Amino acid sequence: MQPLRHVICGVILCALPVFNTAQSQDSTFAELKSGKKFPAQITFTRDGKEITLLATGAIQFSKEAKRGAGEASRYVMAHHMEAATPESLQTVYAMILERPVTKQMTLDFEREASAEDFKKMYARFFAKTLQPAEYEQLRSAIDEFMAAFSVDIKTNERLALRWLPDNRLVIVLPNATEKVLQPSAIASWIWKAWFSEASQLDRAGLVEKLPAR
Numbered sequence: 001m002q003p004l005r006h007v008i009c010g011v012i013l014c015a016l017p018v019f020n021t022a023q024s025q026d027s028t029f030a031e032l033k034s035g036k037k038f039p040a041q042i043t044f045t046r047d048g049k050e051i052t053l054l055a056t057g058a059i060q061f062s063k064e065a066k067r068g069a070g071e072a073s074r075y076v077m078a079h080h081m082e083a084a085t086p087e088s089l090q091t092v093y094a095m096i097l098e099r100p101v102t103k104q105m106t107l108d109f110e111r112e113a114s115a116e117d118f119k120k121m122y123a124r125f126f127a128k129t130l131q132p133a134e135y136e137q138l139r140s141a142i143d144e145f146m147a148a149f150s151v152d153i154k155t156n157e158r159l160a161l162r163w164l165p166d167n168r169l170v171i172v173l174p175n176a177t178e179k180v181l182q183p184s185a186i187a188s189w190i191w192k193a194w195f196s197e198a199s200q201l202d203r204a205g206l207v208e209k210l211p212a213r
Helices: 004-011 092-098 115-129 131-149 185-196 203-207
Strands: 028-030 037-040 041-046 047-064 069-082 102-108 156-165 171-173
Touching: 037 047, 037 131, 047 203, 092 203, 102 185, 115 131, 115 185, 131 185, 156 185, 171 185, 185 203
Parallel strands: none
Antiparallel strands: 028 037, 041 047, 047 069, 069 102, 102 156, 156 171
């Protein structure tokens, strides 16, 4: 198994959230490099309960372009969660990974990405980060996850992933209904790619909106 840090940037277009029309967007904040705006607060209903998520931050994900042409931006990702206040002696990253509340990743795409692109990238991600026994244990959940990517993403469209406290993962794709997956450890692996110490991305941008660190 390759270390998580070796495969994060190359294979995870991480996906995942488009906004539900029930979400509240009374105020916004901008990701610094791209200027892309996201709601400072998101409100929606799940299982009969109103849930409010607060922004923790946002970053632009870029990958080196071909033929030495600098960097090509792929998407801007914003992160929101419930109860987004770190406790004493607890790092913000541990809070995000461990606190059993609803969390959401929202990706605003700056280039097209096909459904097949998502499937190939996540297939490589899970194959390289999971031990063989872990992969076999999660095989049915991985298959369900892959099948959820059924539409292509166009430039300036958004998609979302919501990690629910019971470990269900909700995928919201452009022009598609929400796809609620069965509880599994998949969401945990995806969030680790962004927020764990192994991440090679600029984690600081994803927590810049938090009131305390």
